Every structure is written in C-alpha cells, then in structure tokens.
Amino acid sequence: MSKSEIITIMICFHFNSYRNFQHYYMFFVKEHLADMFPHQLSYNRFLELEARVSVEMMMFLQICCFGRCTGISFIDSTCIPVCHNKRIYRNRVFKDYATRGKSTMGWYFGF
Structure with missing residues (x-):
C-alpha cells in the first residue's frame, strides 16, 4: 500500500460517521473500498505504516487544507x-x- 493510499484512508475516516478507526478500517475499507485499494494490509500493519506517514500527512494538511485567514473568525461557545x-x-x-x-x-x- 502506498503512502498516498494510507493518507487517503486516514483523511476519509474523518468525513464518515464512524467513531472507531478499527471498525472503519475492518468493515468499511476492507469490504466496500476493496476495489479502490486492491493491496490492502491487515489492521495491525496499517497502524505501523500510519505512524510513518504522519509527517507527510501533516505537511499535506498544512499546505493544502488549511484556509487563509480572512479576518473573520468563529468561536465555539462551549463553556469550559x-x-x-x-x-x-x-x-x-x-x-x-x-x-x-x-x-x-x-x-x-x-x-
């Protein structure tokens, strides 16, 4: 499995309604996305490789996904x-x- 495939699975996890990554990987990626990721790994091996791509993923998020500040900010009103x-x-x-x-x-x- 390539680094880009691992990062794609990690990012797609946050756009789904799954709360548990293991459940997401075992029951959604392995069953429903098997045609998109033909060389799937076991869950334990995926976790080992996930730690190796964390720097690349953070760089991707920093460069591509964070928006520029427009001067308008929204603050969560949750009390702490x-x-x-x-x-x-x-x-x-x-x-x-x-x-x-x-x-x-x-x-x-x-x-």
Missing part, C-alpha cells in the same frame, strides 16, 4: 468549567482569568 462551584474561592490557578457564567446546563466557573 474550571472547577466545581463550591470551590470557586479556593481556585488560584485561573483566579484572574475565569469568571462565573451561565449556559443551558446551569451556572459554571470557567471560560
């Missing part, structure tokens, strides 16, 4: 709680940064 509400006054690590906030799940102390 720092500690339990009862321990707010004892927290020293994020004392100057974290604040109290309210989300759909209730009150929290964090970002």
Whole structure:
C-alpha cells in the first residue's frame, strides 16, 4: 500500500460517521473500498505504516487544507468549567482569568 493510499484512508475516516478507526478500517475499507485499494494490509500493519506517514500527512494538511485567514473568525461557545462551584474561592490557578457564567446546563466557573 502506498503512502498516498494510507493518507487517503486516514483523511476519509474523518468525513464518515464512524467513531472507531478499527471498525472503519475492518468493515468499511476492507469490504466496500476493496476495489479502490486492491493491496490492502491487515489492521495491525496499517497502524505501523500510519505512524510513518504522519509527517507527510501533516505537511499535506498544512499546505493544502488549511484556509487563509480572512479576518473573520468563529468561536465555539462551549463553556469550559474550571472547577466545581463550591470551590470557586479556593481556585488560584485561573483566579484572574475565569469568571462565573451561565449556559443551558446551569451556572459554571470557567471560560
């Protein structure tokens, strides 16, 4: 299996609804994509080769897939709680940064 085929399988995994890569490789790639990847490897051997192509994959993602900044940024509004509400006054690590906030799940102390 070539490096480009391994990178293609790794990228396609993120565009599918599979949560487990082993399940994706064993039941989707080996069965449904057998005609696209004729020289398939065992799952264990694929994982060994996956580590070898990580640098090439990161270079590909850096060059081709990351978009340019247009000046417009979107921020995820998910709250990041720092500690339990009862321990707010004892927290020293994020004392100057974290604040109290309210989300759909209730009150929290964090970002």
